[in-house]
Amino acid sequence: MPAASRRAMWWLVSLATAAVVAVAVGVAVTRIADDGTVRAGGDSGPSSMAPAPSPSVCPAPTPASGLRALATPCGIGVGAALNDTLFSDQTYREVAAREFNRITPESVLKWSTIEPRPGEFNFGPGDAYVAFAEENGQRVHGHTLVWHYVPQWVTDASRSRDELREVLRRHVQRTVAHWRGRIASWDVVNEPLGDDADLYDNVWLRTLGPDYIADAFRWAREADPDAVLFINDFDIEGINAKSDRLYHLVRTLRAQGVPIDGVGFQTHVAKMTLPDTFEANLRRFADLGVRVAITELDVRMPLPVTQQRLERQAAIYARVLRACLRLPACDAVTMWGFTDAHSWINREFPGQGAPLPFDDAYRRKPAYWALHDTLAAAAADTPRRR
Numbered sequence: 001m002p003a004a005s006r007r008a009m010w011w012l013v014s015l016a017t018a019a020v021v022a023v024a025v026g027v028a029v030t031r032i033a034d035d036g037t038v039r040a041g042g043d044s045g046p047s048s049m050a051p052a053p054s055p056s057v058c059p060a061p062t063p064a065s066g067l068r069a070l071a072t073p074c075g076i077g078v079g080a081a082l083n084d085t086l087f088s089d090q091t092y093r094e095v096a097a098r099e100f101n102r103i104t105p106e107s108v109l110k111w112s113t114i115e116p117r118p119g120e121f122n123f124g125p126g127d128a129y130v131a132f133a134e135e136n137g138q139r140v141h142g143h144t145l146v147w148h149y150v151p152q153w154v155t156d157a158s159r160s161r162d163e164l165r166e167v168l169r170r171h172v173q174r175t176v177a178h179w180r181g182r183i184a185s186w187d188v189v190n191e192p193l194g195d196d197a198d199l200y201d202n203v204w205l206r207t208l209g210p211d212y213i214a215d216a217f218r219w220a221r222e223a224d225p226d227a228v229l230f231i232n233d234f235d236i237e238g239i240n241a242k243s244d245r246l247y248h249l250v251r252t253l254r255a256q257g258v259p260i261d262g263v264g265f266q267t268h269v270a271k272m273t274l275p276d277t278f279e280a281n282l283r284r285f286a287d288l289g290v291r292v293a294i295t296e297l298d299v300r301m302p303l304p305v306t307q308q309r310l311e312r313q314a315a316i317y318a319r320v321l322r323a324c325l326r327l328p329a330c331d332a333v334t335m336w337g338f339t340d341a342h343s344w345i346n347r348e349f350p351g352q353g354a355p356l357p358f359d360d361a362y363r364r365k366p367a368y369w370a371l372h373d374t375l376a377a378a379a380a381d382t383p384r385r386r
């Protein structure tokens with residue numbers, strides 16, 4: 001679709017969404033300029049730092065219209081992973097609809113939910129997320145088809161190589177086919193690499209050999225030729241041994257005709273530090289001819305929360321988004337949740353927390369304004385996205 005009509009369509013969807021969704025939430029008062037500097041003060045409206053976007057192309061958002069109203073007309077995805085809080089907490093639901101133009105179900109598309117017992121497919125939970133996204137004009141990113149976390153029946157040692165290969169084929173194809181045309185992109189293979197930068201020693205590698213990766217992508221492509229197919233991993237944000245390995249893997253597989261369309265960078269930022277080589281790394285992957293996406297962004301901090309940490313966190317959010325905005329191959333920035341009240345970090349990293357742009361009470365944090373102001377600045381002056 002030509003860029004102009006794509007933009008027009010996005011704008012229509014945004015308008016409709018802004019019209020139906022209007023929720024007041026509390027606001028933070030620290031603002032981030034495009035260069036990452038932080039200013040105290042400000043109000044709940046769009047930043048006065050950002051030049052006003054041209055109304056005909058990127059209309060000025062109102063505070064109630066959310067990040068998506070800025071992102072969508074300018075051609076970038078801004079997403080969040082959602083969990084079942086969506087079905088019990090009206091505020092969560094409203095913020096999710098208002099702020100994001102794409103969503104990733106956080107857990108319900110994983111193997112243990114989709115196929116808890118051999119051949120017993122359970123698509124109901126995923127259907128509910130897809131319905132939510134469709135009601136709200138959001139794209140769905142599917143996470144994930146092939147990973148090492150699988151129910152015990154999958155790893156049953158008595159199964160032959162051919163049987164396990166058939167188990168994998170059926171799982172990938174049934175799942176992708178179920179949402180054909182409705183789930184726009186998939187993390188086909190998640191976390192294929194180990195910390196030693198070699199292929200991770202999982203049931204798939206042990207039983208099927210390295211070809212499981214190529215097979216999974218080919219099966220997914222067959223099941224939905226229009227879905228955008230990603231390989232996704234963590235600790236690959238900078239240029240390092242692991243990202244080098246992934247780079248070579250993607251290059252080799254694509255040279256063999258394996259349909260890998262994109263590389264997902266989870267970007268669970270640790271120690272409040274993003275590698276210096278982050279931008280250059282994204283660029284080298286883009287230069288392979290694939291899309292790149294930030295798929296699971298969060299920036300955890302040691303507790304307690306302090307203003308200084310919030311500001312440092314905000315600068316990292318801004319930097320990640322800016323890197324994506326500047327790279328035409330970069331599809332989207334998706335966060336792994338959106339409110340500190342419901343983040344996996346609270347469970348998995350004791351002593352650390354507050355990783356997301358909304359706090360526990362859905363108030364916008366400096367990180368939110370960092371994203372907002374970065375998008376507003378891009379809307380005002382990005383030749384790249386127009």
Ligand code: XIL
Nearest residue numbers: 106107143190234266296336343344
């Ligand atoms: C996490 C979820 O957020 C948790 O709720 C769940 O208990 C475990 O998985 N990388 C991934 C995600 O690819 O699937 C993980 O999600 C976070 C790390």
